Amino acid sequence: QVHLVESGGGVVQPGKSLRLSCAASGFTFSNHAMHWVRQAPGKGLEWVAVISYDEDNIYYADSLKGRFTISRDNSKNTLFLQMDSLRVEDTAVYYCARDVNDLGDSHFDYWGQGTLVTVSS
Amino acid sequence: DIQMTQSPSSVSASVGDRVTITCRASQGISTWLAWYQQKPGKAPKLLIYAASNLQSGVPSRFSGGGSGTDFTLTISSLQPEDFATYYCQQANSFPRTFGQGTKVEI
Numbered sequence: 001q002v003h004l005v006e007s008g009g010g011v012v013q014p015g016k017s018l019r020l021s022c023a024a025s026g027f028t029f030s031n032h033a034m035h036w037v038r039q040a041p042g043k044g045l046e047w048v049a050v051i052s053y054d055e056d057n058i059y060y061a062d063s064l065k066g067r068f069t070i071s072r073d074n075s076k077n078t079l080f081l082q083m084d085s086l087r088v089e090d091t092a093v094y095y096c097a098r099d100v101n102d103l104g105d106s107h108f109d110y111w112g113q114g115t116l117v118t119v120s121s
Numbered sequence: 122d123i124q125m126t127q128s129p130s131s132v133s134a135s136v137g138d139r140v141t142i143t144c145r146a147s148q149g150i151s152t153w154l155a156w157y158q159q160k161p162g163k164a165p166k167l168l169i170y171a172a173s174n175l176q177s178g179v180p181s182r183f184s185g186g187g188s189g190t191d192f193t194l195t196i197s198s199l200q201p202e203d204f205a206t207y208y209c210q211q212a213n214s215f216p217r218t219f220g221q222g223t224k225v226e227i
Contacts, residue, residue: 035217037165045157045165045208047217059215062122095164107155107212109176111164 002026002110004096009115016086022079022096022112030074033057033104036081038092039114048094049081053102086119093117123147123211127220134225138199142223144192144209153213156185156194159222160205168207169194199225 008020022034036048049060049070058070069082079096093116097108124147134140144154152172157165167176169185172192182197196203204227209220 044222045159045210045219047210047219050215050217061216100170105212107167107170107210108157108165109167109170111166113164 002098004098004110004112006094006096006112006115009094009117011118011120012086013121014086014088014119017082017084018086018117020081020083020094020096020115020117022081024077024079024096024098027098029072029077031102033099033102034070034072034079035097035099035104035108036068036070036079037095037097037108037111038090039095040089040092043092046092050099050104051079052104057103059104083117086117088119091117091119122216123150123214123218125209125211125218125220127207127209127223129223130221131224131226133227134199135227136199136201140196140199140203140225142194142207142209142225144187144194144220146190146192146211146213149189150211150213152188153211154185154187154192155210155212156183157208157210158203158205159208165208170212196225 003025005023035050051070071080093114095114096112098110100106154172156169159165173185
């Protein structure tokens with residue numbers, strides 16, 4: 001069955017960087033677009049970014065202002081999120097989610113369990 | 122960006138009640154809308170896609186409707202396992218946006 005497992009979260013100081021990973025299994029990873037969604041403590045869901053199956057189409061939330069970079073390695077069935085210049089307000093659980101389609105223009109049918117990123121001095 | 126507004130923010134209900142949650146988009150999104158359920162400490166779960174299509178494995182007491190700017194999620198007979206927070210999300214354009222959530226509680 002479809003399985004998404006995030007890793008790489010932890011405690012980091014403001015201004016530092018962190019790289020999250022999402023290991024996928026149980027489906028043909030290269031056939032699906034993938035998203036990152038985050039949730040600050042006690043808050044709602046916030047979409048972060050999407051990458052199409054072939055990496056040709058990438059979109060980000062406006063609020064990230066170029067600090068985050070989404071990428072993927074289809075040979076390793078892994079999705080990444082490089083987060084630079086982290087801010088306290090980036091503290092959240094980060095989820096990876098599978099798009100039903102290859103271009104990322106549909107809904108999310110599977111989600112990982114999330115990884116917690118805490119930005120604090 | 123398309124803003125998604127859910128109402129109410131929370132609703133108190135009992136087992137067996139009929140519950141309806143509404144979601145309004147700031148501009149027309151046809152039927153590009155999904156509903157997710159989230160329980161505390163867990164990842165969201167897809168319930169409804171394309172406004173009214175039930176995801177495989179989701180109980181038939183859940184139903185969705187609407188098009189354009191106004192949408193609804195209805196739970197016909199609330200069960201104990203349905204107490205959770207529900208989010209709508211538009212899939213019409215980027216950036217994807219979610220509603221603020223509706224907490225269904227006792």
